[in-house]
Amino acid sequence: MSSRPDRHDGHHRRNTCDGPGTPTPASSLNAARRSRELAELAHGAPVDVLVVGLGATGAGAALDAASRGLTVAAIDAHDLAFGTSRWSSKLIHGGLRYLATGHLDVAHESAVERGILMERTAPHLVRAQPFVMPLTPLVSRGQTALTWAGLRAGDLLRAGARTSRTTLPAPRTLSAVETRHMAPVLRQTGLRGGLLSWDGQLTDDARLVTAVARTAAAHGARVLTRTRALEVTGTGARVRDELTGEELRIGARTVINAAGVWAGGLVDDIRLRPSRGTHLVLRSDDLGGLSTGMHIPVPGESNRFVLVLPQGDGRVYVGLTDEPVEGPVPDVPDVPETDIGFLLDVLGSALDVPLRREDVVGAFAGLRPLLDTGPVGGSGAGRTADISRRHAVLTSPRGVVTVVGGKLTTYRRMAQDAVDAALSAGGLTAGPSRTAATPLIGAAPAGVLARLDAPRRLVRRYGAEAPAVHALGLADPALARPVVPGHPVTGAELLWAVRHEGALDESDVLDRRTRIGLVEEDRRVALEAAREALERCFS
16 A cells, blocks of 8 residues: 555765764764674674664664673664564553453553653653543443453553553543544544543654664664674574675674564574554544544454554554464565455444545554464464464574564563573673663653753654754754655754664655655655755765
8 A cells, every 4th residue: 555665775875974073972873883883793703692683672682782781783684663663553552452361461561661661761752642432332331341441450550560640641431522522533423422541652663663773872782774684593693784785794692583573584493473463544634633542442342442543743543453464474564455444444433524445545564473372283273363462582492582472562571581581592691681771862851851942743753852853954944844745754854864863765764764655645755855865974
């Protein structure tokens, strides 16, 4: 559905981003740093930890290891957040779904990690988002009572995780009038009221990964995109620089395989059952400028909902599905028309506005790397929705530590467990994990963020770095203008992505550092601005 080329443009340019006289912060990632550090690894001593994969978990493992004082290299065949980590619902869940299925440990872990992100490590990127579940004629009284009990239990999870009430308000019931006030797009006929709850919403999942990777870089990790692992052992990897085609070996005392749905291609005996989660992209205007999220019950199912997720940038995401995927794992998953039809049908069961296929301006699908724990040679039958979301850390006979499963909310704990296992596998000694108390790049207390001299939208995306991004536009008014009519991203943000966030080509800029590329028409309009940002650093 969406246009996502995700390719390098093939041109080899000379980097001028951080030339003489231009001080570069230790957290900055760019092409010059990449080339320099790749050369150092080719001719230097082995690192303590090599991480393969730079999604949320891989970037998290790099940060965890580097913050313990270990030398670290982290590589990815493509880009930061190229895979599953950019296709999520952009939510930091409190674990309510897992509580409902009896996975109390997973639910508690999710609530704890949500609190860490919201209150300590990334308060600039995660905010409290209200959600309304409308009580339509399709929602029975029994289902209403069950959902309300679940929301109250979720609030107990919040308390058990010691997350402040001021961070996440209490759930409550709504009258029909209150429900329509919060979500005017709902159909009034038969509406009995609603249930209001709160959860964490990310400004952007790919921005979270970028912040984690840059924080790892600030602690000394070498973060290298477009560096493909060709062969992995417990003592390093043979890799290829995808920009030049040159091969080299990176030696390491221990190796972590955090390649997500591709993990089984690097280590034998890792069996995954990928699950596809699809989201639609709609224009906010088509939903009356909706600002409140919604949980819309799937008709005929007692514990399944479609999420309606306003993004604050003129777009609304609607998701998600949970369907098994067979066969080879693609770089960028396709979105089948059946998924689009299903999501539109569920919306039609509750909304007062007609949404047609042509109103879907974009769509994306991510693949969850679920561990297949069924019998070897089994049929793989059964719903992927029923597979546990617990993460698993496995050590191969060759000493490679693989981390799979889990979800975006718990990336930090997954990374911590992977590094602990890698230390054991490699016979290394280091202190305990520090990441639960390590703020990510841009993080600051709420009071500090509120006083920053920058637009609030930039503060929500860049935190304490927002004034520096804003200053680029003040210095050059051409950079202050939005690059797409009706979308807020400016040229200054594109330039920042190239100078400091490791963007190497147009796809990096448009599809991950910003999310302009989710809508094909917007991507086409912004392409020239992305090229101009790259040309400012490359010649």
